[in-house]
Amino acid sequence: MYKYNCLNPIAQVGLDKFDENYVKTDKVEEADAVIVRSAAMHEMEFSENLKVIARAGAGVNNIPLDKCAEKGIVVFNTPGANANGVKELVIAGMLLAARDIIGGINWVQEHEEDGDLVKMTEKKKKAFAGTELEGKTLGVIGLGAIGVLVANAATHLGMEVYGYDPYVSVDAAWKLSRNIHHAKTVDELYKESDYITIHVPALEDTIGMINKDAISLMKKDVVILNLARDLLVNSEDMVDALVSGAVKCYVTDFPTPEIAGVKGAIVIPHLGASTEESEDNCAKMAVKETIDYLENGNITHSVNYPDCDMGVKGDGARITILHHNIPNMLGQFTGLLAKANMNISLMANKSKKGYAYTMIDVDGVAAAEVVDALEKIEGVLKVRVIQ
Numbered sequence: 001m002y003k004y005n006c007l008n009p010i011a012q013v014g015l016d017k018f019d020e021n022y023v024k025t026d027k028v029e030e031a032d033a034v035i036v037r038s039a040a041m042h043e044m045e046f047s048e049n050l051k052v053i054a055r056a057g058a059g060v061n062n063i064p065l066d067k068c069a070e071k072g073i074v075v076f077n078t079p080g081a082n083a084n085g086v087k088e089l090v091i092a093g094m095l096l097a098a099r100d101i102i103g104g105i106n107w108v109q110e111h112e113e114d115g116d117l118v119k120m121t122e123k124k125k126k127a128f129a130g131t132e133l134e135g136k137t138l139g140v141i142g143l144g145a146i147g148v149l150v151a152n153a154a155t156h157l158g159m160e161v162y163g164y165d166p167y168v169s170v171d172a173a174w175k176l177s178r179n180i181h182h183a184k185t186v187d188e189l190y191k192e193s194d195y196i197t198i199h200v201p202a203l204e205d206t207i208g209m210i211n212k213d214a215i216s217l218m219k220k221d222v223v224i225l226n227l228a229r230d231l232l233v234n235s236e237d238m239v240d241a242l243v244s245g246a247v248k249c250y251v252t253d254f255p256t257p258e259i260a261g262v263k264g265a266i267v268i269p270h271l272g273a274s275t276e277e278s279e280d281n282c283a284k285m286a287v288k289e290t291i292d293y294l295e296n297g298n299i300t301h302s303v304n305y306p307d308c309d310m311g312v313k314g315d316g317a318r319i320t321i322l323h324h325n326i327p328n329m330l331g332q333f334t335g336l337l338a339k340a341n342m343n344i345s346l347m348a349n350k351s352k353k354g355y356a357y358t359m360i361d362v363d364g365v366a367a368a369e370v371v372d373a374l375e376k377i378e379g380v381l382k383v384r385v386i387q
């Protein structure tokens, strides 16, 4: 029996995938698995029992990845599961920036009781006129799951699109329309674009990347969209740019006291992934990853451990070992098993940066003293036996 805890509301269609071997608990300290959306986990203490954290979403900057890795907790996310929801909100954001749709709707609401609303409308509407997206240039920073969808969709709106991503995956490159211009530097993208949208994770080298220096390279009246993370944009520099008119409009999915209420800022309350479809997709993927890890030890879409898959566990025991990526670990594991006269039927070992994962299928059961001995090997972080 496994216990799971949800730190945020998670779509029921995903939780329904947990069968009778799983029970929901409100006590995070007794959970084997935690399913989370945006809840901040950096200050949390993790119990020895916690084996997996599944982020029903893409961004993982709310989770202390290294602390989890050191405690032998595998963290998953759900790549691409909410990408379409975000793409559609980016398109909406560009349209809201291009025309004063919000101002117009607000005006109608203010005058909804006026008897001569129809006549007033025809006089007033020029105040809310705008421009079209067709023919304008869009720069997309980050060509991952969301960036590719946004870039491709924008070409269908008749926009000229530049994409920048020095680390683009082969998979993403295959999906990218051939009409997208490849920006070799982000500065080139800044210079060319009427609209700029950013779709990168919050990392050391991306935090604050949209700052006064970057803005100084952009066209005057540029529209900037940030549905990725607030930290990517230096808010002080953005407020200055909106006030001076260097940036015409800043569309953000992250309300902060500095930016909310500034003229030219369109501030959305983190709704990028808040669609029925995205929430369902994320929940289903997060639960599937969790079950496969708990029951088979397989890792798919982890952000702090390597992916590693040996299929469905067979009749014998499966020993899984999370450990540091250092020399002679495999030799020590197999040596111990050989000494205990245990036969290995299947084995896999994968590494990712400083961490590694070894899966070993043995015939029969795994003796407790062997497990104890494995746990004592220096560099081993967690040993699990799935019987």
Ligand SMILES: NC(=O)c1ccc[n+]([C@@H]2O[C@H](COP(=O)([O-])OP(=O)(O)OC[C@H]3O[C@@H](n4cnc5c(N)ncnc54)[C@H](O)[C@@H]3O)[C@@H](O)[C@H]2O)c1
Residues within 6 Å of the ligand: 057, 058, 059, 060, 079, 080, 082, 083, 086, 141, 142, 143, 144, 145, 146, 147, 164, 165, 166, 167, 168, 169, 172, 199, 200, 201, 202, 205, 206, 227, 228, 229, 253, 270, 271, 272, 273, 274
């Ligand atoms: N508003 C929301 O509700 C919402 C929803 C989903 C994702 N997000 C945010 O959007 C981000 C992107 O999501 P995704 O699903 O496309 O992720 P992804 O991992 O598929 O794509 C990220 C892309 O950024 C690229 N990248 C990394 N560093 C870069 C750099 N310095 N310059 C240019 N490109 C760089 C990577 O190569 C990758 O292709 C997430 O990390 C998350 O923070 C927000």
Ligand SMILES: O=C(O)CC[C@@H](O)C(=O)O
Residues within 6 Å of the ligand: 037, 038, 056, 057, 058, 059, 060, 082, 270, 272, 273, 274
């Ligand atoms: O869970 C959410 O609503 C937001 C998710 C989003 O920020 C993400 O990074 O996937």
